[in-house]
Amino acid sequence: MSHTAHIPSHRKPRRSASKMALRAGVTGGVLSTLAVAGASGAANAAEPVTQTIELPTLTTDLSSQVARSADATQQAAANYQLQAERDDAFAKAADQAKKDQAAAEKKAEAKKKAEAAAKEKAEREAAQQAASRSSERTTLSAASSSSSSAAPTTAAAPASGSVGAVISFLQVQVGDAYVMGGTGPNSWDCSGLVQAAFKQAGVDLPRTSQEQSTFGTSVSLSNLAVGDILYWGGAGSAYHVGVYIGNGQYLDAANPSKGVVIQDLSGYPASGAVRAL
Structure with missing residues (x-):
């Protein structure tokens, strides 16, 4: 007999196999659950949740549209x-x-x-x-x-007072201005004045001195009568005319510096004369 046989066993009593199996199962289940939970937590901890926004890719057409829009904006500005x-x-x-x-x-x-x-x-x-x-x-x-x-004139004056009408009209115009082409009433050229004067006697003379120098009957400068038309230059080509008023004087629209004046024939002898009355 062993020397310790009389001493009570100090070992814990054995648990039954079924209890041990049950406990092991529970423990394993719990551990499994914890392991799964831990693994899941670790996985979640290792992979943080992020949100990715995908930007649209600019295609060639979109780029062209953007460029055209920019050009249009610039053009508008x-x-x-x-x-x-x-x-x-x-x-x-x-x-x-x-x-x-x-x-x-x-x-x-x-x-x-x-x-x-x-x-x-x-x-x-x-x-x-x-x-x-x-x-x-x-x-x-x-x-x-x-x-x-x-002073008697060298020829008898025409009847009916026509000469008097011509001379009276001419005397009233003395002092008027000479203007080339003037026909009155306050400015005259030489032939315009003579034409207007003879119109007072009912005689329609031509307008120019050339024509007047051949109108009527030609008379000599030695046989002048009051009212005869004097001309300077040739007959038909005369460049100036006036009217004889007697006593060796004539009245004419002389030039721009003199105007209508009475002058002596001795100072500026005429080339010829015609009688229209």
Whole structure:
């Protein structure tokens, strides 16, 4: 017999196999659950959740559209700038036009006033000249009448007073201006004055000195009568005409510096003469 046989066994009593199996199963199940949970947690911890946004890829067509849109925007901006510049230019032009119009109106008004003043002055001078001519004509008429009675002419005067009508008309025009092509009433050239004078006697003379130098009957310068038409130059090519008023004098529209005057034949002898009355 063992020397320890009388000592109670200190070992724990054995558990039954079934209990041990049950406990092992429970423990294994629990451990399995924990292992799965741990693994799942580790996996989740190892792989963080992220959200990926995929951007669209720019295709060639889209790039072209973007480029065209940019060009259109740039063109629109350029158009706006151009329109703004045009508007500004138009505004400046309109303002300048107003200024020019105002200046033109002011200038026109000044010109109108100047013309009115010049017209008033001309009318005043014309009135003074008319008064002066009237006085001179009265004196000349008296002198002519005296000369006619004192100095007999070389030919008998035509009847019916036609010569008197011509001479009276011519004397009234003394002092009028000479103007090339003038036919009155206040300015004359040589043939215009002679034509108008003979019209007073009912004679229609041609207009030019060339034609008048061949009108009527040719007379010699030594046989002149009052009212004969004198001409300078050749018959048919005369360059000047006047009318003989007796006493060696003639009346004509001489030139721009003299106007209508009475002159002596001795100072400017005529080339020939014709008688139309």
